[in-house]
Amino acid sequence: MADRWHVEVDRSLCVGSGQCLHHAPAHFRLDSARRSHPTDPDTDAAEPVLTAAETCPAEAISITLRGSGEPVFPPEE
Template sequence: MTGEHWTIEIDSAVCVGSGLCAGSAARTFTLDTAGRATAPESPVPADPDVLEAAENCPAAAITLRTAEEGKEIFAP
């Protein structure tokens, strides 16, 4: 993962606002005023905490891709 960057997509239509992503990877995910997850628009450094947050999302709302190639890292 060293040197790799990921883009994060959150399907706001299915996000239930559990906050697990923000709890697992607080440097990356935040909650908006409606309690839905948000992520940075720019690529973020690859991080096992971000992968864990995506894998544990109860609504399966998070997709991770490599920033360079757009290859799926994790998809619900």
């Protein structure tokens, strides 16, 4: 069974750059205030979602393993 992720966007950090939409358009949307949110917070693990988190200029996207809460991104130091 594939991993499931829980994706969150800290809307207080989001600057509306649209990088998440560029890398994972099926997984993110911008609202009328140009703040990002996941289309479905609980999703199958997918490389485009990870890339969106890694390239977010505001570091507003976090990903955890659904169920355990173990960090996927940003990784624990």
